[in-house]
Amino acid sequence: MKKKIYLICLLSCTALIALAQHxxxxxxxxxxxKHIINKNIYGHFAEHLGRCIYGGFYVGENNEKIPNTAGVRNDVIEALKELKVPVLRWPGGCFADTYHWMDGIGPKDERPTIVNQWWGGVTEDNSFGTHDFLNMCEMLGAEPYLAGNVGSGAVHELADWVQYVNHNGTSPMADLRRENGRKEPWGVKYWGVGNEMWGCGGHMTPEYYANVFRQYSTFMTDWSNSSSLFRIASGANVGDYHWTEVLMRDVPKNLVEGVALHSYSFVEWNEKGSATAFNEAQYFSTMETALKMEELVTRHSTIMDKYDPEKRIALVVDEWGGWYNVEEGTNPGFLYQQNTMRDAMIAGTTLNIFNNHADRVRMANLAQTINVLQAVILTNESEMILTPTYHVMKMYNVHQDATLxxxxxxxxxxxxxxxxxxxxxxxxxxxxxxxxxxxxxxxxxxxxxxxxxxxxxxxxxxxxxxxxxxxxxxxxxxxxxxxxxxxxxxxxxxxxxxxxxxxxxxxxxxxxxxxxx
Structure with a gap:
């Protein structure tokens, strides 16, 4: 009898434990x-890729079919204002290290064309350039984040860009800006010093790039005379912890304010699968890579803590999101994909991770805003739709600048x-x-x-x-x-x-x- 009672009690306790575990x-x-969730965690990324800029943000000043302001779609501006977009990264991505900013200023009919060698091999007319982007950010109420050309550019080119957009006195670049119709400087704070230097930015070693970064950062004088520039080093690809170690070890702390990290969610890198016709096993695999962001942020932060215990330098996850095969019948180089409830799951869990690491993660940029990868907006000529990811980011904007x-x-x-x-x-x-x-x-x-x-x-x-x-x-x-x-x-x-x-x-x-x- 006692044995029977013991077994009943044991089974009951086991059941209660199992219930508690679930x-x-x-x-x-x-x-x-005690930590503030920096609003810039809810930032976005707009690259010259597919239909993100041309046909997404920008339809041209002479477009009579789509309502626009200075060529930028009015419906897009209103939708992004609802998101409270805090910061927008441009012009890339891989495109940034082929982009020469002076080709995108001055009279539009005199600007040279550029072949977008990374994304589809299309020819662009440079009609959307520095003035267009920075004025658009003013319309959005968003801080601009300019990604500088290190891979195929020169130190003086990036230094001149800083002077062009930020200097308020008399100088060659400030005078050129005024000639092109902008009297007051924009005061751009956030600057990326190259992009994915381990890959499309030049296939550099971290040791080599650390020295290149030191050189570029030195000559990026803050021409605003009011606040320091926020210089962001091209950071690690996913779990390349050695890259972060080298940057934190070899770059003087007075030359860098942020270190980047890129990580995408997918089924398998070589078998990304359909954006919409996926099964549960593929969904599970995608969420497995998405949730790995917790490990990535934790381990990269631990390395940064060793060299920067005061957490002065930010971890900037300036590319993240789901990546699948392009929609059937679209240009493979345009990375156009639909957006399902799977993407809502990626967005919700990833933003929770960033929020919970607000002591170190102080900017992130979803890839990308319109018509590319995990977009918040899709357009088709004059039509525009909002994706599940858009709705999640709008729900979550209540966390911006709140206390974690x-x-x-x-x-x-x-x-x-x-x-x-x-x-x-x-x-x-x-x-x-x-x-x-x-x-x-x-x-x-x-x-x-x-x-x-x-x-x-x-x-x-x-x-x-x-x-x-x-x-x-x-x-x-x-x-x-x-x-x-x-x-x-x-x-x-x-x-x-x-x-x-x-x-x-x-x-x-x-x-x-x-x-x-």
Whole structure:
């Protein structure tokens, strides 16, 4: 009898342990925040690639079919204003190290053409140049981030560009700017010193590039006389930790403000698969690479901590997002792909990772804004649609410049396939200057809802509301025929009791909770 009772107790305890392992609790410490989530984590990337610039942002001043301001689409500007785009990187990417900025200024009918050797071999007329980009950033209310040509350029070329856009006195470049119609300087702060120098930027070794960077950075004088330039070194490709080690070791700290990192999410590098016709195994594999961002940011940050314990130098993830095969019938060099709920999962989990590492990650740039890779906007002539990724970034913009709240995700809620496990739940939280708390939650599981118990500590906020992005199928996307198939809705799947909020997250969904007095 005793043996029977013992077995019953053992089985009951085992069941309770198993139940506890599958329940997820998120503990949010609302009174312990100390790091600010830099708004630039929500930055974007616009390269001369495919239809990102021409046909995406820019349709030309003489286009009577598409409403525009100085050639820039009005609908795009309004949509990006809703996102509160804080910073925009241009002109590349690989294109940056073939771009000579002086070819893109002056009368447009006198500008030379350029063959885009990296992306499709198309000939561009340089009608979209420095003035067009910087004036567009002013329309957006976004900080410009200019990527300089190191691979095929020269030190004086980048130094002259800095002088052209930033110098307010009398100088050859400032005078040239005024001749071209811009009296006041733009005051550009963010500068990339080359791009992917380990690859398309010149296939350099980190030791060689560190010396090149030191040279270029030295001559990038801050002509604004008001604030220092923010010089960003071309950083590592994914897990190349040696690259980060060399830059942090060999570049004097007074010459660099940021170190970049590039990492994309895909099924397999050589077999990226379709953007829309993917199976669950391919989805799982894509999320596996997306969630590796946590490891990458942690390990690169650890190296940076060794040389920069004060965390003065930022980790800048200036290229990230999903990368798949191009849509059938499109130019392979244009990297045009659709955007599904899988991309919403990539966006939600990645932004949570960046938020939670706000002490070191202080800028990130989604690749890319329009019609390329994980775009937030797709265009087709005069038509424009917003993607699931757009909606996630709009939901998350409440975190911009808010105080990161430390949180802990506990429990064994996992997503399993073929012997592998991924954490099903991703979360981050912040508190803004008005004391309002926002918690962003993602359930990546393809078929199971997940119940989460949120425990709030150190706050009296009690009013809860929420927004959700979800759909019936992982493969769902917004099309020009059905542009609102996926859009945000009010979220009611929660219960509040005391300091606890019980939330039920549908499969592959993103939720942002607002908690206020």
């Amino acid at each position: 329940k997820t609790s998120v503990f949010i410490n609302a009174d312990q925040g 709240l430390p949180l802990e995700v506990m429990g064994g809620s996992t997503y399993e396939m073929n012997g592998k496990k991924l954490p099903a739940i991703s979360a981050s939280a912040s508190k803004n200057k008005a004391g309002v708390i926002h918690a962003s939650l993602v359930n990546i599981h393809a078929s199971e809802s997940k119940e989460i118990e949120i425990v709030l500590r150190g706050t009296e906020n009690s009013k809860v509301s929420g927004t959700i992005l979800k759909s019936a199928k992982l493969q769902d996307f917004n099309s020009f025929e059905n542009p609102d198939k996926i859009k945000t809705e009010d979220f009611k799947g929660f219960k509040r009791k005391g300091d606890k909020i019980t939330v039920t997250l549908p499969p592959f969904s993103v939720v942002v909770l607002k908690i206020e007095k």
